[in-house]
Amino acid sequence: MAFVNMKKKEIQVKIVYYGPGRGGKTTNLEYIYGRFNERIKTEMVTIKTHGDRTLFFDFLPFDIGKIKGYDVRIQLYTVPGQVKYNATRRLVLRGVDGIVFVADSMAIRKEKNILSLKNLEENLTAYKKSIHQMPVVLQYNKRDLAEQGIPLLSYETLEETLNSKLKAAAFPASAISGKNVVTTMKKIIALTMASLEKQLS
């Protein structure tokens, strides 16, 4: 749960980008970092393996200004997507306030998306949280690959396989070109802030 500092009038909010390996979670954060470079005062922290895959997490903090007199500090995290790193994923999820699930639109990744979403549900249960009771936004990434003739899952198929029960907001996106990256982020921030307001009141 977000930490509210009454003394400094500051709220720290944790948003985690979750999803299968090589799905574009880090690319989302890199795009945001590049786009809002002037407003983000600190460096983006990444812990990668030699093969350039996320080993532990990426971390990007920034301020979004004041809400009801409180300075709101958003902290974006990614998790390592590879199946073997579940212990690390669970660590990063601790205290999460909102989740962006970055799904891979490539047809060959259909199963991986489903497994990753199931894994997210299980890991949240470990913290006594339910995916159905917290702010979640889905992002169907890599839509740009259609231009290169790579077979993609249709928006409808993705909705059916991942979002039929969740019924969360979902955006087709291309993290590499930035399409809908900011929209996704704005949506999860809005949902998370609304949910926090409800919890705090």
Place this chain on the structure above:
Amino acid sequence: MQYTLGQTQLDTIEEILQSDVMDLGVTCVVLIDMSGNIIAHLDTGEIHHDIYSLAALAAGNFGAVSAMAKIIGEEEFSLLFHKGTKENIHFSKVMDDFLLVTIFGKAVSLGFLRMKVAEAIGKIQNILQD
């Protein structure tokens, strides 16, 4: 985990950190929760570390080290300390959900710091448990 700390509690925590830890001559002390949120932060005013990133990494690091301890059959490691050429960093768990991170230079002895940190933690626990 959900918790709320009022202004008086935060003031008292800062007072304890100032008198028990900062006054030893350390560079910086940060109380964080295991999610990586900063609860209290004091420094000499001469440094400009990115403490938000430090908090996120410290929480992650602590989680990783605890997991390593369990793999080799330990409940936890009692000393978590990294030594640098100029600055060192010391981590100490406060109950199950919080972590005290202290950055200090050559002028402070590790043994004395550990003793004073343990004292401060005892007092902070009383506040957090209320």
